[in-house]
Amino acid sequence: MLTVMALGAGSVSCDDAKPPAKVVRALVKRTGPATMEIIPVEGQLPYCMLFTTSEKGVIRQLTLTRDNRSIRCDANRPVANTSFRVPVKEGKVRVYVFFSDEPVQTAWVARQLYELRDRERITAMDMRLPGRLFMETLEFTPETGGVADAGTRALSVDSGAR
Numbered sequence: 001m002l003t004v005m006a007l008g009a010g011s012v013s014c015d016d017a018k019p020p021a022k023v024v025r026a027l028v029k030r031t032g033p034a035t036m037e038i039i040p041v042e043g044q045l046p047y048c049m050l051f052t053t054s055e056k057g058v059i060r061q062l063t064l065t066r067d068n069r070s071i072r073c074d075a076n077r078p079v080a081n082t083s084f085r086v087p088v089k090e091g092k093v094r095v096y097v098f099f100s101d102e103p104v105q106t107a108w109v110a111r112q113l114y115e116l117r118d119r120e121r122i123t124a125m126d127m128r129l130p131g132r133l134f135m136e137t138l139e140f141t142p143e144t145g146g147v148a149d150a151g152t153r154a155l156s157v158d159s160g161a162r
Contacts, residue, residue, distance in 0.1 A: 024041055024136070025040065025041060025044055025097065025099060025134055025135075025136035026038055026039060026040045026041060026044070026048075026079075026097045026136045026138065027039045027041065027138070028095060028138040028139070028140050029078075030140075031083040032083070032145065033088075033142065033143040033144060033145030034085055034086050034087070034088050034142035034143060034144075034145065035083040035084065035085050035086070036083060036084055036086065036095075036140050037078035037079070037082070037083050037084070038050055038062075038078065038079045038084070038095060038097055038138070039076060039077065039078055039079070040073050040074070040075050040076070040077075040079065040097070040099070041075060041076070042075045042076065043075070044073065044075060044099045044134065045099040045100050045101045045132060045133075045134055046072060046073065046099075046101065047069075047070040047071065047072060047073065047099065047100045047101070047102065047103050047104065048063070048070055048071065048073035048079060048097055048098060048099045048100070049061070049062075049063045049070040049071065049097075049098050049104065049106050049109060050062035050063045050079060050084070050095060050096070050097055050098075051095075051096045051098075051109065051110065051113055052086065052093040052094065052095050052096070052140075053093060053094050053096070053113065053117065054086075054087075054090035054091055054092070054093045055090065055091035055092050055093075056089075056090045056091060057117065058090050059110065059113055059114060059117065061106055061110055062079075062080075062084050063079065063080055063106070064106075065106075068105060068106050068107055069103040069104060069105055069106060070098065070100055070103050070104045070106060071103075073099070079097075086140055086142040087142065088142045088143070088144055090142075091141070091142075092139060092140070092141040092142075093139070093140050093141075093142075094137055094138070094139055095137070095138040095139065095140055096113065096122070096135065096136075096137055097135065097136040097137075097138065098124075098127075098129075098133060098134075098135050099133070099134040099135070099136075100129065100131055100132065100133050100134075101131045101132040102130065102131045104129055104130065104131070104133075108128075108129060109127065109129065112126070112127055112128065121137075122135075122137070123135060
């Protein structure tokens with residue numbers, strides 16, 4: 001009985017174990033009321049593709065290419081060197097960033113996202129894709145920006161009156 005007590009006293013409970021830290025693979029940067037850039041962090045696989053799913057259920061592929069494959073993505077630079085517009089009327093979106101070690105057919109990913117659309121959470125393990133794959137899920141909520149959001153530029157005039 002003493003042996004059992006000694007072994008029990010030296011053990012660590014599973015409740016005391018800290019969960020593994022979440023690896024951040026990409027960041028979302030707001031560039032306007034309804035526009036964003038996705039910026040991969042250092043150390044990611046060289047190819048990526050972006051998709052969004054909105055609260056209204058719309059799935060969009062953001063990284064469209066002529067050959068419909070993932071693109072090269074450099075660390076600390078916006079994906080495709082561009083900002084992406086999110087329609088305000090569709091509400092908050094989940095941004096799925098897929099990193100891979102080789103170019104991947106985006107149609108495969110689109111089909112699987114459609115099949116998994118009712119899931120609350122999607123992980124890289126849910127995807128059936130070749131090669132190595134990492135995935136980051138980000139969120140972005142577009143906002144109305146008044147006149148500037150309607151496609152016109154706001155003009156401010158300084159009358160010089162003080």
